[in-house]
Amino acid sequence: MPSYTAPTKDMQFVLHDLLKISEQDVPGYADMDRDFTGAILDAVGTLATEVIHPLNAVGDQQGCALENGVVRTPDGFKDAFDQLRDGGWTALDAAEEYGGQGLPYISYTIVGEVLSAANMAFNMYYGLTHGAASAIAAHGTDAQKAKWLPKMNSCEWTGTMNLTEPHAGTDLGMMRTKAVPQDDGSYQITGQKIFISAGDHDMAENIVHLVLAKTPDAPAGIKGVSLFIVPKIMVDDDGNLGARNGVSVGKIEEKMGIHGNSTCVMNYDGATGWLLGDLHKGMRAMFTMMNEARLGVGLQGYAQAEIAYQNALAYAVDRLQGRDVTGVKNPDGPADPLIVHPDIRRNLMEQKSFVEGARAFTYWGATMIDRDMRMHDKDAEGLVSLLTPVLKGFLTDKGYEMATNAQQVYGGHGFIEEWGMSQFVRDARIAMIYEGANGVQALDLVGRKLAQDGGKHVMAFFDLIKGFCAEHKDDEAMKGFVEPLKAASKDLQAAGMYFMRNGMKNPNAALSGSYDFMHMMGHVVLGLMWGKMAKAAMEKLKEDGADRDFLEAKIATGRYYMARQLPATSMHLARIQTGPEVVMALDSTAF
Structure with a gap:
């Protein structure tokens, strides 16, 4: 079975020797010294190694099941999610007034790498919630923030984003989901969304869906799209759960990978929702979540490469095959270890040099997001906006390539499920597709960002x-x-x-x-x-x-x-x- 250990030494090198975060002028960074980040990484590393990573193969093998309208997650997921929630890991960078710890975004990034590498499908339940909460924090009214954010930041309630429809993938202007205004200021949401990650599960009391839809008088195309908060279970003004909303799961998608995450077809049958942000400005609000998600997906790409590399390296050191052409290196054994051979070294060096470079790129990007969010630094905002399609597209393309490289080190054993390398390849593959397929990222970079x-x-x-x-x-x-x-x-x-x-x-x-x-x-x-x-x-x-x-x-x-x-x-x-x-x-x- 594969194993995972958080690469804390390299993470600390990037944070403090490369980026020197505690010396930067970003508010909150002075507290992020080597001891503090070391304590975070040691603690989340232990959680990842002992609790979350052992469930990676379980989730892959069991998947999720739809029973009587409710999605059941794999064995052990709920208990692990409780531990994640109880440890305060879901609210690191959330605002203190809404139950968060108020740490910089870089803290979320480093924790996200560890959790994504340990169990990508599991971490998505939390990651999607973080993105949805960010959209509400950026575009919600004070009342909406007070109502939804505390429970979402704690992951007592989780969140999703609902964009794609069966006939409309990237071309969101073609969507048919309707939002009909009601006399009380709410909207009646009707339509179907597909490919909804963490669309339903049994690990939280409620699920808060952010749904793109069009009002009856909306302009044609993408300019007519609005964003709505649509909970699975209705919530009264005091925050108490009430009746079930008109939201249901049509089915769970059968996927190539990330089996432990419930990717759902979601049906909205006159569900009650509330406008988030301005009418017909849904894409602006959604892109708060999408840009964050794209950085997170780029991170997923190299995180899967990291865990695949760790296991390929261990295998190359342990597996005896052939002799070193320059002279025997293991005279007491029947063969030398794989790692003596130049092509294995080449393969491992490609993986190592990519992963460590990608980590530095991603952490640098996170510091620019902090400069934007905490200092309103428009130069940082512009640069990270330029680089976001590169972060997402390049890191996921190469992350998948490096996962397959790691699989190759195993030879035939890499193709056998019991060694676990197949899961890293299969899980990494989705990162090239969702949150905007990589071809779209390239078009965005050249067509808009340059x-x-x-x-x-x-x-x-x-x-x-x-x-x-x-x-x-x-x-x-x-x-x-x-x-x-x-x-x-x-x-x-x-x-x-x-x-x-x-x-x-x-x-x-x-x-x-x-x-x-x-x-x-x-x-x-x-x-x-x-x-x-x-x-x-x-x-x-x-x-x-x-x-x-x-x-x-x-x-x-x-x-x-x-x-x-x-x-x-x-x-x-x-x-x-x-x-x-x-x-x-x-x-x-x-x-």
């Missing part, structure tokens, strides 16, 4: 790279980081210039290259992260008592990424510059 605010934020990103390279251009130890990063950044700028020259004449010139551009940008961001981590490690090595093995391994891993992964930008640039003609050459009837 030009946002006159291109201000993409230029700021290039300035960050330029500044880092200039700062370290005379540092011989950093040459293996600075030069590859400069080359990759030039590739990315060349791709952007190609879009500018050709995209206005033929939009397909940009859109056909958008996916490659998203991956280019992902590589460049990770290149920047690795350059910064290498420098931080070099500085740390100068200190007395430094953990030399860890820090030297960090630098060597970074060199691998810069030498073996970052040059992929030249391939993506070459693809982009072939133009749209080869992509669009076939008539639609010729496929």
Whole structure:
């Protein structure tokens, strides 16, 4: 059976040696010193290892069951959810006035990594609730916040987002769910939603659905969409539960992975709901939750790669196969361990260099969200908005790839269910699809985000790279980081210039290259992260008592990424510059 241990040493390195969070001017960060974050990580790591991860395989094997209109979660899930709730883990960064602990968003991020890696399907019940609560906190009235947030922050009540309909996936303007206004100010919600994660379960007293719908007089398309709070069970003005609302589960979807999470078809039959935010501005309110969710999904991508890597590494050290071509390494055994072989090393280095770079990227993104939320820093908001499709799209694409790489280390055993590697691959696959499929992320990046605010934020990103390279251009130890990063950044700028020259004449010139551009940008961001981590490690090595093995391994891993992964930008640039003609050459009837 697989195992999981929270990588606290590396997490602490990113938080304090790379990002130096306790030295930043963000309100609340001064309290986030190494001892404090260490205590958080030790505690949640213990919960993850001892309670939540052992249920990962249970959830995969049992799945959820719909019995008499109620979804039953796998054995052990309810008790584990009680422990998560009772430990206060669900309310870390929620506002204190609504029962939270008021910690920065970065605290939610680091805890989310541990819980997602330990048991992705289980953590989604809490993660979806956090997103729904964030939307209510941002767009709800004072009365709505007081009514819903305390119980949602504690996860006594959980939450969902309801967007997709059978005939309308990404194109939400086609939705048919109706919201008919009532005399008391409420709305009657009627329609069907599909693919609703955590749509129903037996671990909370109530479930608060956020549902996109259209009023009878709504404008056509996406401009006519509004967002509504629709509880499973009605709640009176004193917060007491009442009658069952007109919400029911049609079925539980049979899925490739995340079997422990109840992905439901939800039927709304004249259910009572209340408008959240402004009428016909539902997408603005929903995107508060969607952007947070996309960061969380990017995290899921590398978290699954992390747990897969941990187990692949253990297998490679333990499994004896063949002999090292340079000389026997295990003379007392019948063979040498797998890890002596160069191709196994290559495979493991690809995984390790991706996961550690992705962690740095994600935590950096979380600090920008904190700067936006706590300081109203518009530059930070703009930069994280630019990078959100890269976080989601690149990290989930590569996270899935690295999970399959880890599976490959096992050879035939990786294809056998009892070893558990299949689950990591199957669970990771959904992250590339939900919260906006990765092709849509690429279109968003190229079609909207690059030009946002006159291109201000993409230029700021290039300035960050330029500044880092200039700062370290005379540092011989950093040459293996600075030069590859400069080359990759030039590739990315060349791709952007190609879009500018050709995209206005033929939009397909940009859109056909958008996916490659998203991956280019992902590589460049990770290149920047690795350059910064290498420098931080070099500085740390100068200190007395430094953990030399860890820090030297960090630098060597970074060199691998810069030498073996970052040059992929030249391939993506070459693809982009072939133009749209080869992509669009076939008539639609010729496929």
